[in-house]
Amino acid sequence: MGRDSRAPSEREPSANLDDPAAHFDEPALDEPAPDEPALDEPALRAYEVVKRYGATIALDRVSLDVARGSCVALVGESGSGKTTLLRCFNAMVRPDAGFVDVGGRPVSSFDPVALRRAIGYVQQEGGLLPHWSVLRNVALVPWLRGEEDAEEQARAALDRVGLPPARFGDRWPRDLSGGQRQRVAIARALAGSPEIILLDEPFGALDAITRSELRRSFHNLRAGMGVTSLLVTHDLHEAVELADEIAVMKGGALMQVGRPEELLSTPADGYVEELLKRAGIG
Amino acid sequence: MRRVGLLIVVVVGVAWAAPPRPPSEPAVTLAREALPALDTATPDAATGQPTSPARQPGPAPQDDRPPVIIASKPFAESYVLAEIFAQLLEAGGIAVDRRFGLGATEIAFGALRAGAIDIYPEYTGTALAAILGEEMQADAEAVYRHVAGTFRERWDARWLAPLGFENTYAIAVRRETAEELGLTTLSDLAREAGGLRAGFTPDFIGRSDGLPGLRAAYGFEAAEVLPLLQAVKYEALVESGVDVIDGYSTDGLIARYDLVVLEDDRGFFPPYEAAGLVNGDFWGRRPDAIAALSELSGLLDEERVREWNRRAESDGDPVAEIARDALAELGLVVADGGETGESDPAESAVARESGRNSAAAAGSAPTAESARSPVVGFASYMWQNRTDILGHARRHIVLVIISLAAAALLAIPAGLMLVRVAGGAEGVIRAIGLVQTIPSLALLAFMIPALGIGVVPAVFALFLYSLFPILRNTYTGVRDANPAAVDAARALGMTPAQLLRHVRLPLAAPVIMAGLRTAAVINVGTATIAAFIGAGGLGDPIVAGLALSDTRMILSGAIPAAALALLVDGALGLAEKRVAPGGVAVE
Numbered sequence: 001m002g003r004d005s006r007a008p009s010e011r012e013p014s015a016n017l018d019d020p021a022a023h024f025d026e027p028a029l030d031e032p033a034p035d036e037p038a039l040d041e042p043a044l045r046a047y048e049v050v051k052r053y054g055a056t057i058a059l060d061r062v063s064l065d066v067a068r069g070s071c072v073a074l075v076g077e078s079g080s081g082k083t084t085l086l087r088c089f090n091a092m093v094r095p096d097a098g099f100v101d102v103g104g105r106p107v108s109s110f111d112p113v114a115l116r117r118a119i120g121y122v123q124q125e126g127g128l129l130p131h132w133s134v135l136r137n138v139a140l141v142p143w144l145r146g147e148e149d150a151e152e153q154a155r156a157a158l159d160r161v162g163l164p165p166a167r168f169g170d171r172w173p174r175d176l177s178g179g180q181r182q183r184v185a186i187a188r189a190l191a192g193s194p195e196i197i198l199l200d201e202p203f204g205a206l207d208a209i210t211r212s213e214l215r216r217s218f219h220n221l222r223a224g225m226g227v228t229s230l231l232v233t234h235d236l237h238e239a240v241e242l243a244d245e246i247a248v249m250k251g252g253a254l255m256q257v258g259r260p261e262e263l264l265s266t267p268a269d270g271y272v273e274e275l276l277k278r279a280g281i282g
Numbered sequence: 283m284r285r286v287g288l289l290i291v292v293v294v295g296v297a298w299a300a301p302p303r304p305p306s307e308p309a310v311t312l313a314r315e316a317l318p319a320l321d322t323a324t325p326d327a328a329t330g331q332p333t334s335p336a337r338q339p340g341p342a343p344q345d346d347r348p349p350v351i352i353a354s355k356p357f358a359e360s361y362v363l364a365e366i367f368a369q370l371l372e373a374g375g376i377a378v379d380r381r382f383g384l385g386a387t388e389i390a391f392g393a394l395r396a397g398a399i400d401i402y403p404e405y406t407g408t409a410l411a412a413i414l415g416e417e418m419q420a421d422a423e424a425v426y427r428h429v430a431g432t433f434r435e436r437w438d439a440r441w442l443a444p445l446g447f448e449n450t451y452a453i454a455v456r457r458e459t460a461e462e463l464g465l466t467t468l469s470d471l472a473r474e475a476g477g478l479r480a481g482f483t484p485d486f487i488g489r490s491d492g493l494p495g496l497r498a499a500y501g502f503e504a505a506e507v508l509p510l511l512q513a514v515k516y517e518a519l520v521e522s523g524v525d526v527i528d529g530y531s532t533d534g535l536i537a538r539y540d541l542v543v544l545e546d547d548r549g550f551f552p553p554y555e556a557a558g559l560v561n562g563d564f565w566g567r568r569p570d571a572i573a574a575l576s577e578l579s580g581l582l583d584e585e586r587v588r589e590w591n592r593r594a595e596s597d598g599d600p601v602a603e604i605a606r607d608a609l610a611e612l613g614l615v616v617a618d619g620g621e622t623g624e625s626d627p628a629e630s631a632v633a634r635e636s637g638r639n640s641a642a643a644a645g646s647a648p649t650a651e652s653a654r655s656p657v658v659g660f661a662s663y664m665w666q667n668r669t670d671i672l673g674h675a676r677r678h679i680v681l682v683i684i685s686l687a688a689a690a691l692l693a694i695p696a697g698l699m700l701v702r703v704a705g706g707a708e709g710v711i712r713a714i715g716l717v718q719t720i721p722s723l724a725l726l727a728f729m730i731p732a733l734g735i736g737v738v739p740a741v742f743a744l745f746l747y748s749l750f751p752i753l754r755n756t757y758t759g760v761r762d763a764n765p766a767a768v769d770a771a772r773a774l775g776m777t778p779a780q781l782l783r784h785v786r787l788p789l790a791a792p793v794i795m796a797g798l799r800t801a802a803v804i805n806v807g808t809a810t811i812a813a814f815i816g817a818g819g820l821g822d823p824i825v826a827g828l829a830l831s832d833t834r835m836i837l838s839g840a841i842p843a844a845a846l847a848l849l850v851d852g853a854l855g856l857a858e859k860r861v862a863p864g865g866v867a868v869e
Contacts, residue, residue, distance in 0.1 A: 087773075090773055092772070092773055113775050113776075113777055114775070115775075116772075116773055116774055116775035117774065117775030118775075121770065121773040121774055123766065123769065123770055123773070125766035126766070126770070127766040127767050127769055127770025127771070127773075128767065128770070129764075129767050129770075129771060129784075129785060130764060130767060130789070130863075130865050130866050131788050131789060131863030131864060131866050132865070133865070140771070140774055141774055141775060144774070144775050144776065144780070145775075172864065173865065174865060174866075185770075188774070189774075
């Protein structure tokens with residue numbers, strides 16, 4: 001199937017038929033509902049969110065707002081709950097208590113499949129479908145939405161991340177370098193022109209040079225498109241470079257949220273101070 | 283998804299010859315009616331006798347009653363006696379269906395009780411010790427009466443009148459061993475046993491009238507006891523692999539290898555009678571056949587039987603020919619000019635299919651064949667028997683394909699369902715895996731009461747053996763399919779159905795195919811065992827060849843079976859690569 005170079009929408013004309021979600025009136029985020037909240041409503045909001053896995057508390061009454069168009073970095077050691085919090089926003093994790101809103105509406109009020117198609121997502125390993133061409137991977141979300149121009153959207157997205165579709169579109173993911181694969185993953189997350197993008201250690205598996213290169217191009221992209229971004233990272237330098245605000249997590253709890261300079265000037269406690277110091281920022 | 287469809291097409295497409303299908307409903311009655319139809323393509327390996335009614339010698343059956351199903355156990359004497367039964371009935375115009383070489387006592391008697399066969403030659407001693415599990419008795423006549431009464435009462439099975447010869451175990455050693463150690467009796471043997479290696483049939487080792495009894499009666503304790511099959515026992519003794527073996531008093535090979543049979547000086551092995559053992563329903567239904575078979579009562583004697591056994595085991599004469607000569611000798615069936623092998627089409631078919639006497643029939647010197655290299659000799663044997671071998675191979679392929687297809691149809695969807703069930707999947711798979719630990723012969727024996735013998739239980743057993751590899755590979759293949767890709771696709775809005783169809787199944791296809799491949803190769807091997815329950819296939823010449831000590835016959839089944847296994851492995855290996863989606867490497 002993957003060898004087929006035609007547009008995904010042409011290949012799967014019946015995609016909508018076997019897709020129950022396609023029959024729903026998808027609550028797309030850019031279509032204002034009648035009770036559309038005020039514009040200063042945060043794009044993402046978590047309030048007193050609790051998540052337990054057995055006896056382990058992954059999220060301990062976490063509250064966080066991400067303003068429209070801004071980029072917030074979730075930092076902390078592994079196991080601190082960053083990824084769990086991130087996945088609450090695209091309904092991949094269902095909280096045990098508290099509220100999670102997207103665009104001013106509770107996540108639980110969305111059809112989860114439709115919500116996920118409206119939010120970009122990048123994970124550390126890229127998660128490209130190995131049996132799909134680069135172009136088909138990037139066209140995934142528009143194709144799932146049944147959009148006619150899925151392939152054009154994918155080409156445009158590839159261009160934006162610096163991978164000319166004519167050269168890279170027909171390749172298999174395994175034929176790309178690690179950095180190129182992450183670029184494709186970012187292109188895939190952006191292809192549906194989402195208002196929100198969630199990134200889980202997107203540059204974590206790359207070497208230092210590729211990483212800073214990719215970081216810079218992501219920064220420009222994000223600024224250009226005005227996408228609201230929530231970024232999980234364990235690298236404070238990355239957080240400082242990319243994020244408007246940094247949220248420090250430890251043991252499932254949110255220790256401090258603030259602009260990088262606020263964190264530096266008034267660290268909330270010893271842990272934040274220590275974290276900054278260890279990163280050589282303090 | 284389309285690739286998975288392709289793989290099913292590839293698998294099913296291997297069913298090139300589209301031979302007749304077995305019944306879809308596994309009912310015993312259905313199986314019994316349908317089996318002869320399936321048999322038309324498969325001549326009996328041991329006798330070389332085509333089993334198609336159209337090619338049956340003798341007058342055509344005057345009625346539309348089902349043929350009499352005659353079975354034998356897998357050793358030469360049983361083949362010869364069963365063939366004598368068969369030809370005697372055919373001479374009387376009664377149609378016969380041969381099911382020779384059934385596994386062992388449990389399978390042959392189990393098939394008789396289940397009504398899957400009508401008659402087979404049995405021994406009262408075997409019945410007493412192995413079936414009834416009772417103490418041995420010295421008086422052969424008393425044993426016959428006791429066994430006949432008990433069988434009738436307990437299973438409504440009837441013993442025909444004794445055939446007239448007695449058979450019992452005979453313990454044999456090499457002549458030089460006997461002379462060196464001064465052995466003439468079993469008491470002498472027990473004295474020297476500490477320095478000797480024994481090679482006994484598994485049957486003998488287990489039976490109370492075998493090794494355990496011998497130990498009790500003589501205090502016989504060999505340095506080592508090796509379980510050996512009938513077919514290799516004599517070779518092992520002659521080549522000094524072992525020093526003592528068990529045989530039958532009517533064995534043809536004892537004389538051939540110049541062995542010494544030790545005298546049973548304490549009368550431990552009482553002589554037992556051979557007779558036809560008949561299913562009770564058949565007894566009431568077919569008085570004509572019973573009357574015809576009763577003509578044999580008391581006519582056979584040990585000397586004659588030993589001679590027939592020798593011809594079967596040492597000379598390699600076809601069983602059909604031995605039986606024909608025997609019936610002529612006994613004056614029961616007049617040989618109808620069969621000596622020339624020209625007048626009767628069935629006769630020439632026997633000659634052609636046996637291969638051995640074709641050179642003699644054509645008038646050329648038999649030495650010409652023996653002078654050729656073994657390889658050339660075997661090649662010409664294969665060529666002469668090509669029709670049979672192809673028939674066996676075809677049946678073999680049918681057994682494998684039907685069982686494999688049925689297993690795939692069940693196990694692949696079941697594997698997909700197990701992925702969705704959070705807990706318990708491992709337990710289910712492990713439970714199915716337990717089937718794999720049941721020895722195939724035991725599994726076949728278990729199924730006789732429900733499914734009888736023949737193709738249906740064989741296909742069912744192969745189906746059971748195929749489930750585990752396919753189920754396990756489907757489950758693990760789908761469950762472990764690239765977790766990062768599956769997670770990302772889900773997080774970007776694929777529904778569970780889309781995930782399965784577009785991500786999990788395509789990525790798992792090579793793994794599922796590998797499971798099918800494993801199951802197919804296991805099936806090709808295991809299907810040879812199906813011959814023990816009369817299902818035919820390439821196991822037929824193997825079982826018959828083992829019973830008749832005929833290496834060429836064994837190889838004529840074993841070599842095509844091995845070739846088939848390699849072919850299936852190679853073909854499905856290619857299919858495995860083909861179903862791998864682009865962008866995913868398969869080593």
